[in-house]
């Protein structure tokens with residue numbers, strides 16, 4: 001019985017360490033799908049959480065990102081209005 005509380009505390013500490021979602025756990029992928037040298041898809045992957053991956057897509061290659069896609073157990077897409085410039089996305093993600 002005297003080991004239950006320390007064991008429970010250790011379990012919580014391990015869970016909190018595993019649940020760490022600091023910026024260092026985010027992998028960023030930039031794609032140039034049409035080969036014009038400009039990023040038209042940027043993807044953020046949380047290394048331990050597949051259900052939190054999301055990205056922004058410039059569907060018509062005009063330099064504005066008008067679609068946000070979230071991918072996990074299902075794929076969700078939402079239109080961004082007004083569309084975002086890449087610099088606006090980068091400002092929201094200072095780790096880039």
Ligand SMILES: [Ca+2]
Nearest residue numbers: 032034038040
């Ligand atoms: Ca491009």
